[in-house]
Amino acid sequence: MFFASDNWAGAHPAINERLSKESTRFAAAYGNSELDRSIEARFNEMFERDVAVFFVATGTAANSLALASVARPGGLTFCHSEAHVIEDECGAPDFFSGMRMVAVEGPAGKMLPENLVERISRYPQDAVHHGRAAAITMTQATEVGTIYTLEEIDAIAKIAKDNGLPLHMDGARFANALVALDCSPAEMTWKRGVDVLSFGGTKNGCWCAEAIVFFNPDLAKDFAFLRKRSAQLFSKSRFIAAQFDAYLKDDLWMGLAGHxxxxxxxxxxxxxxxxxxxxxxxxxxxxxxxxxxKASAKAAEEQGARFYNWPAPRDIPEKVKADEVLIRMVTSFATTEEDVDQFLSICASA
Incomplete structure (x- = not known):
């Protein structure tokens, strides 16, 4: 009963098999193999346009370097107050981009457009002492399990465009959001105004596969140097490509997220x-x-369940009582019905 996070799960057998197959071959290094090139072409097909794709090791690297690619001196990045980039990445986005994160409030883990407009207005382009607006980043799906609707993405993108700011999407759980919205990758990203995407595969069945996708390749003209300088250029890049090869084949990634x-x-x-x-x-x-x-949570843990106690968000609809606990449970491609039913049975009996 592993519900701590979807990155606790292993790699899907199809991805393991593809990695094993690749391990017996010789291929050009540093992203120059035929396999790397074929996966880049696959991303073009998936997003229905020419994109620039760069593989990196982690979601934190993807977010940090994506924001670094659009950085400006004195720049500020606007994000939800509980977003991963501001709460759980040890200041890496600030460090690599040289920009400061500015928190924007909103219920259910999503920035309210009116709050975003108000925050941006505090930092005009000539605000040399306070810094200037430089980027917006949104998390899809959010840190509290919710999902921006297409209309909500439109609203955030309009604010970005009105202010001349690039819009980044943290897609660590991109596939889960896509399945929930039942739309295409293009419809959830560039067709709505997203400029740069952190495309996550690790949480959805890959071993270690993350990508940064630029929907306007011109924005990525210097990114190869940024990635190299950040120690994120894999010499055996084809092993990330191999994972994506299996991951994207026959829409495996969508099936895993759907499960x-x-x-x-x-x-x-x-x-x-x-x-x-x-x-x-x-x-x-x-x-x-x-x-x-708390007694139910303790009983579940004693019987092998793994989950995280979670700090209550500022806008939690219902308060947690003294004898209760708020927990986060994350399912994965490897979660079974038996896992779920056993946990619920423990809670019911406790």
Whole structure:
């Protein structure tokens, strides 16, 4: 019963098999192999336009270098107050970009457009003492399991365009959001005004596969140097390409995300039926947040369940009582119905 995070899961067998196959071959290094080139072409097909793709090791590297690519001296990046880039990346986006993160409030883990407009207005382009607006980054799916609708992305993108700011999307759980919205990768990104995407594969069945996607290749003309200087250029880059080869083949990635979302739905349905526990707020991705008695959480942990106790967001709809705990549960491609049902059974009996 592993619900701590989707990155606790291993690699999907198809990806392991593809890595094993690649390990017996010789190929050009530093992203110059035929396989690397073929995956770059696959990204063009997937996003329905020519894009520039760069592989990196981690989601933090993807976010940090994507923002570094659009950095300006004295620049400020606007993000949700509980976004991963501001809460959980040890200041890496600030360090690599040289820009400061500015928190924007909003319910359900999503920036409110009016709050974003107000924040940006505090930092005009000639504000030499305070810094100037330089970029916006949004997380899709969010840190609290919610998803920006296409209309909400439109609203954020319009603000970015009106202010001449590049829009970055942190897509660590990109596939889960895509499945939930039932739209194409293009419809959730550049067709809405997203300029740069952190495309995550590690949380959805890959071993170590992240990519930075520029929807306007002109924005990436200097990025190869930035990646190299940041020690993110793999000599055996083809092993990331090999993972993406299996990941994207026959839409495996969408199937894996769909399964994870379905298991999360099963958890949500189960919690809704319990008298002793309840959902903390509605979610639509593979993250589930629940409030349950501390005794139930302890019983589940003692029987092998793994999850995280979670700090209550500022705008949590229902307060956590003294004898209760808020937990986060994340499902993955490897989560089974038995895992879910066993956890719910423990909660019910405890």
């Amino acid at each position: 994870a979302n379905t298991m999360a739905d099963r958890l949500r349905t189960g919690f809704s039926a319990l008298n002793s526990a309840r959902l903390a707020w509605p979610t639509t991705s593979n993250e589930v947040f629940a409030i349950l008695p």
